[in-house]
Amino acid sequence: MNNDSTPVTESPFRSEPGERDLAPQFVLPLVVRIERAAPPARTDALETAARAVLVLLADARASGEGEWAEAVRDWQDARIRKVVRRARGAEWRRAEALPGITVTGRDAEIRVFPPVPLDGWPRELAKLQVSGTDLDDPEPPAAADPAAPVLWMSPEVAMSAGKAMAQAGHGAQLAWWELSDAERAAWRDAGFPLSVRTAPPADWTRLTAGGLPVVRDAGFTEVAPDTCTVVADHPALR
Template sequence: MSDENTTTAQDSPFRHETASRDEAPQFVLPLVARIERAAPPARTDALETAARAVLVMLSDERSLGEGEWARAMRDWQDARIRKVVRRARGAEWRRAEALPGITVTGKSAEVRVFPPVPLDGWPKDLARLQVSGTDLDDPEPPAGADPTHPVLWMSPDVDMSAGKAMAQAGHGAQLAWWELSAEDRTAWRDAGFPLSVRTPDAALWRELTSSGLPVVRDAGFTEIAPGSCTVVADHPALRAPRP
């Protein structure tokens, strides 16, 4: 579910204001979360797995250069950076797995990410999947974040469904990816994209949003008000003073 913005570029692909990107054909990055009735994934693991899925798609050789998904990836990134998370179980999941894409597995979560499609041109086996109702819980509070790894900090002020939050986590991961040097991207990819998703207290959130780290602001298409600050992308390489 979703589509959002950063505070940096004047014509950011996430900004909620009208911009030249709105004139381009609009594409969406589909993500499908496997949510079986008997064994749903933990919420935090689902968010982390969705974020890694976005990074895996961005860095896959098929998304780069002359790869088979490269044109779709370029078209998607030339317009608004929309991501939509749908849910599947049983036969629905098996049909989704049969379509071109990449499945990323977490501790309890499975998320399949697909190359971008036109906003009104979803494959029928994905279009029929539900968007709403993706409500997940954590059986136990997540452990503290590892400060040596990237952390996607979710706003403590904005209530989101799990599907919406998964899309937002994906946006945060993408902003961090864009900000990194080629060397830091390679190191992160080679390590398997370690990251955590956590919710800070109010004081830390205020500090993070004014720290200069990449910030996601929602475009307001679903669930929450336009301009809402939803995620701060905190990668160790982005914390260091810049020359």
Template sequence: MISNDVPAPESPFDDGPADRDQARQFVLPLVLHLEKTDPPARTDALRTAARAVLTILSDERSLGDGEWAGAMRDWQDARIRKVVRRARGAEWRKAAALEGITVTGEEGAEVRVFPPVPLDGWPKELAKLQVSGTELDDPGPPAAPDPSGPVLWLNPDLDMSAGKTMAQAGHGAQLAWWELSETERKAWREAGFPLSVATPGPERWRELTVSGLPVVRDAGFTEIAPGSCTVVADHPALRRTA
């Protein structure tokens, strides 16, 4: 199953306070457009999932008294869960008709993100979509990350499905977002949320995990062990304080 459960901002992406588990649990749904004959490249799907999370976090409907703001607050008051599903053909068209935001990647990957829903209250159009078995490949070696821009670094020692990794990339982007000032957030948003996703070598990964940059630690509900470090969120504004 491709899902992930991490705590909310008080103790980001680590073992959170017990009252987080007592609150009603919500999930942020992400749906990947995955046609059999033209699947997206893995790295483009990862980038697009991360940008989809940033897009809904910054959308005016998610802020203040916006129509999604209550659901966003409820979601972040409990564990920060994200679930990636896949859809094609009529399934994708039905999902795209629901309230949400579709984000298109640089190479054509499409991810639609929806306002959080109760863990036990998925819309029927999304609840029936497949979760497991989402595997993607890159047609060639991914381009090197832009060192001057934001980079989500993936743990080179973990073997995660594409869907699981998409959720982790979304967590990394969200963790960076929380750490930025309003001015820095505005600049990133206005630039279209540029970011890279890359896997460093083992030595570089060890350096990143102790650099002071935000680190995503998985709760271990699916695929990997609890407490595993999955992503380091590297943003130029955060490097100055790391």
């Protein structure tokens, strides 16, 4: 595990869950564009969601005295909740008009917004649907590049695309928190390359027990509490 410097933010990978449950709860909104005629591929959407989280964390507005910094600190002091909603047409245009960052993949478009209180969503986003994000890959994704970060999804848990996008974002965030400042900068400057793949069943136990950051879901939706959903396999953390 990397020990070059202490991460700026304490990682929940190394803290007791109860500490964060007691703090006021915030959520990071992500909106995926899903047009009827051209929905994105599932893996592309998962990878773009993970990059969107990293892009927000690395943005100058999210740290120091930046305009989003207080919201990001409040969110990171609690559970790192993320909610993915879908939009198309006029809904997407209204979402784009709000402060945030749009990140694109091969075909996927995802807009990430600064965190909001759990019950304090902007009206334009609160109207958007959570369901309906069931996406497919038209063909199996290529093998992951072992020299780049890989977010390994559990082969044992079935999740909707929206849920899996949030989990991929969690995994990317845990990896970010474990990196040194220099390693974060290198990842950012490279454009946050990463892959999201389902782990081979035979490798899952090794991955979850290997000391890498592991996402353990709180169990609010779709999966049971404390389910291991993602392992963040960044080369600097092996």
